[in-house]
Amino acid sequence: MAHAAEAQAGEAHVHAPQAFIWRYVFSKDHKVIAIQYYVTAMFMALIAGLLAMLVRLQLAWPERDNAWLGNLLPMGFQSGVMNPEFYAMLFTMHGTIMVFFVLSTAPVSGFGNLLIPLQAGARDMAFPFLNGLSFWTFLCGCVVILSSFFVASGAAAAGWTSYPPLSALKGAIPGSDMGQTLWIVAMVFFIASFTMGGLNFVTTILNLRAKGLTMFRMPLTMWSMFLVAILGLLAFPALTAASLLLVFDRHFGTSFFLPAGLVLNNVPLMGPDGAFLHQGGSPLLWQHLFWFLGHPEVYILMLPALGFTSDIIATFARKPIFGYRSMVLAMVAIAGLSFVVWGHHMFVSGMSPYLGMAFAVGTILIAVPSAVKVFNWLATLYRSRIRFTTAMLWALGVVSLFISGGLSGILLGQGALDIHLHDTMFVVAHFHLIMAGAALFGVFGATAYWFPKMFGRLMNEPLGKAHFWFTFVTYYGTFFPMHYIGIAGHLRRIYDPYQYEFLAPLKGINEFITVSAFILGLSQILFFVNFFWSAFKGKKAGENPWDANGLEWTTSSPPPHGNWPGAIPVVHRWPYEYSNPAAPRDHVMQHEPPFAGEPRH
Amino acid sequence: MPGEILEKARAHAGGPRGPVGSWGGGGSAGPDGGIAADPRRLGLWLFLGTVTMLFVGFTSAYLVRRASADWRPLAIPALLWWNTAAIVASSGALEVARRRLRGWAPVGAVPWVFATGILGVLFAVGQVLAWRALAARGFYLETSPHNSFFYVLTGTHLVHLAGGLVWFGVVLSRVRRLAYVPGEDGLGLFATYWHFLAGLWLYLLVLLFVV
Numbered sequence: 001m002a003h004a005a006e007a008q009a010g011e012a013h014v015h016a017p018q019a020f021i022w023r024y025v026f027s028k029d030h031k032v033i034a035i036q037y038y039v040t041a042m043f044m045a046l047i048a049g050l051l052a053m054l055v056r057l058q059l060a061w062p063e064r065d066n067a068w069l070g071n072l073l074p075m076g077f078q079s080g081v082m083n084p085e086f087y088a089m090l091f092t093m094h095g096t097i098m099v100f101f102v103l104s105t106a107p108v109s110g111f112g113n114l115l116i117p118l119q120a121g122a123r124d125m126a127f128p129f130l131n132g133l134s135f136w137t138f139l140c141g142c143v144v145i146l147s148s149f150f151v152a153s154g155a156a157a158a159g160w161t162s163y164p165p166l167s168a169l170k171g172a173i174p175g176s177d178m179g180q181t182l183w184i185v186a187m188v189f190f191i192a193s194f195t196m197g198g199l200n201f202v203t204t205i206l207n208l209r210a211k212g213l214t215m216f217r218m219p220l221t222m223w224s225m226f227l228v229a230i231l232g233l234l235a236f237p238a239l240t241a242a243s244l245l246l247v248f249d250r251h252f253g254t255s256f257f258l259p260a261g262l263v264l265n266n267v268p269l270m271g272p273d274g275a276f277l278h279q280g281g282s283p284l285l286w287q288h289l290f291w292f293l294g295h296p297e298v299y300i301l302m303l304p305a306l307g308f309t310s311d312i313i314a315t316f317a318r319k320p321i322f323g324y325r326s327m328v329l330a331m332v333a334i335a336g337l338s339f340v341v342w343g344h345h346m347f348v349s350g351m352s353p354y355l356g357m358a359f360a361v362g363t364i365l366i367a368v369p370s371a372v373k374v375f376n377w378l379a380t381l382y383r384s385r386i387r388f389t390t391a392m393l394w395a396l397g398v399v400s401l402f403i404s405g406g407l408s409g410i411l412l413g414q415g416a417l418d419i420h421l422h423d424t425m426f427v428v429a430h431f432h433l434i435m436a437g438a439a440l441f442g443v444f445g446a447t448a449y450w451f452p453k454m455f456g457r458l459m460n461e462p463l464g465k466a467h468f469w470f471t472f473v474t475y476y477g478t479f480f481p482m483h484y485i486g487i488a489g490h491l492r493r494i495y496d497p498y499q500y501e502f503l504a505p506l507k508g509i510n511e512f513i514t515v516s517a518f519i520l521g522l523s524q525i526l527f528f529v530n531f532f533w534s535a536f537k538g539k540k541a542g543e544n545p546w547d548a549n550g551l552e553w554t555t556s557s558p559p560p561h562g563n564w565p566g567a568i569p570v571v572h573r574w575p576y577e578y579s580n581p582a583a584p585r586d587h588v589m590q591h592e593p594p595f596a597g598e599p600r601h
Numbered sequence: 602m603p604g605e606i607l608e609k610a611r612a613h614a615g616g617p618r619g620p621v622g623s624w625g626g627g628g629s630a631g632p633d634g635g636i637a638a639d640p641r642r643l644g645l646w647l648f649l650g651t652v653t654m655l656f657v658g659f660t661s662a663y664l665v666r667r668a669s670a671d672w673r674p675l676a677i678p679a680l681l682w683w684n685t686a687a688i689v690a691s692s693g694a695l696e697v698a699r700r701r702l703r704g705w706a707p708v709g710a711v712p713w714v715f716a717t718g719i720l721g722v723l724f725a726v727g728q729v730l731a732w733r734a735l736a737a738r739g740f741y742l743e744t745s746p747h748n749s750f751f752y753v754l755t756g757t758h759l760v761h762l763a764g765g766l767v768w769f770g771v772v773l774s775r776v777r778r779l780a781y782v783p784g785e786d787g788l789g790l791f792a793t794y795w796h797f798l799a800g801l802w803l804y805l806l807v808l809l810f811v812v
Binding site: 126127195198199200202203204206207208233234235236237238240241242244245248252253254255256260279280281282285288289292 | 640643644647648650651652654655656657658659661662665666669670671672742743746749753757
């Protein structure tokens, strides 16, 4: 680890633990925990990304003989051809790992832990022990979810949404057996870990802000973390409840989600008395509980990216963020609306059209605060002298994806259109652009921007830019054509699309998508090389390499244990004071007292 | 003198601000207009918020499932009334102990703390007995959906209560060592959790058997 803070650490109020194991392994320091979370999440991303490559391989050339892959993954291939069951495991685990163990973790648990105390002016999180415990709980979840590939019946295969009865009947498909049990156990670890993190985030932000740092002087990144933590605390319990009921249905014979009349392998599920084993349960109940979590969850992925983007754009446009308060209110509105729109995932479930209409209206309302954010970013960029750093490119990428992915969201939010588009590749295109893509680009941007606060060094710019352009072009190359094949009726989660005559003409587009996806996957090597090379050999960064304003830029890179060697700075303003013509230089940092003639604000 | 003891107590507790545990209250000064709460109190309330949402999730599942055709209501096991009395009395005893402690009578608080714990254990034992009584009459977990919900909801409550009893063990040992400073609301945090559990039980009782 490239921590060079030993010298300063002694000057902080409390001495840093000296033994390696307490310093870097079972650490309670938020910066170490942040890096642990980040690196673990990136490792999980690597695995989930490889799973996606296999999915794409299958969709482009389902009949192809992949003998070499068969040798590598004997459980998934039969004489060089992928098993349908294995394919279902691939997309299930890709979704599960990416949504929970990568894109909830890297931005929230990774950068949240790194940035909240630094931006708030706190020595550490409110509950450092809970913070460390949270990481190790998370790691248990990672181990459990990965171990499911190594059980005889294979990993979970009911989709990342785990709809019953597929997920509730142990014999339904191979993945419904041990793999599904491990899926539930991993979720429990994840939720416990995220809850501990959320308690820490909210308490730290409400209680430990530096003197002068009022809520409306907080950087937008901090606001996004605050909202995300609240969303997590309020939404995840629904999945806990649902998972617990699912466990009882799976293992103890209850009928929460399982209706009567189930037939398994052509044998009705009846007891010796001739009555059905399960009675009266409702699979829809799971869908409601799952999506009550699921929709806020996708905003948990996205909101931090919106926060990072606002901070990065203001810094490199050298302008105050346009409409700060409206940015905050827009995020609050997006977070609030996320709790009342879950039904839009269930338009085709036989829901009353009146109820569907209510969900549709709520969903389309989200376009309003989203548009506010986009206009504010564009207004910030308008007539600015942009510094095109790698971080800025990623932030602009987020804006681009947020627009293109958001527009298809308006289409999907209408019940009538959704009946046609539901469960097609159009949906896959939509959520990969807006939720996955924006979150991923946000993480890359934040990595480039705050890398000095992680390792005390700068990332390599040419390598970072190459990574950006390869990723940007191939990301659109992969996901944009999915809109077309989705409208043409290409189902998602389908093992062999070409078994249907009407999908056969789409093979060419699918091959194009797959080639794009492979280049996208390969481009990520650039990132990993850059990350590890820069962490050890990158150019040393000073306190404030970007001439930015936040409190995190008032301490050394990386900050010492305790974050500030001396007293904690006092805050006098918001963090977006750029290019004020009355100020002595082009930016005024948060801790600088009012300059001569400055009006109070 | 009392002021001095209070200072010591605050230092012992890590101070009202700053990360709990390792920074000895040397953390940040308060923000203008920020909430000056004890971080542990705030953290506890957030935790109770997330537990509440867990039971909101169960409640919505219960209400949806109850509307189905195979719903056969379960008669309330009589033992539950005794259990209810025990958990409510336990909360009451804890309130008395808390008042004694705040009123500079720490020794007088000890028996009431004991009463809190004994009544809490009685409730837990009573719940297990109630399950066994039901099972003896042939009402198993999977017999009918109302049974299933009864076992799952009371079980989840009991798991939270078990956590409370572990915390109670810590409280008890501190009370016996007279580690709480007279005049301070040393039992406040635990009381918040304990009363929450009693309230949650009353809610479950109403949900399962009254509404």
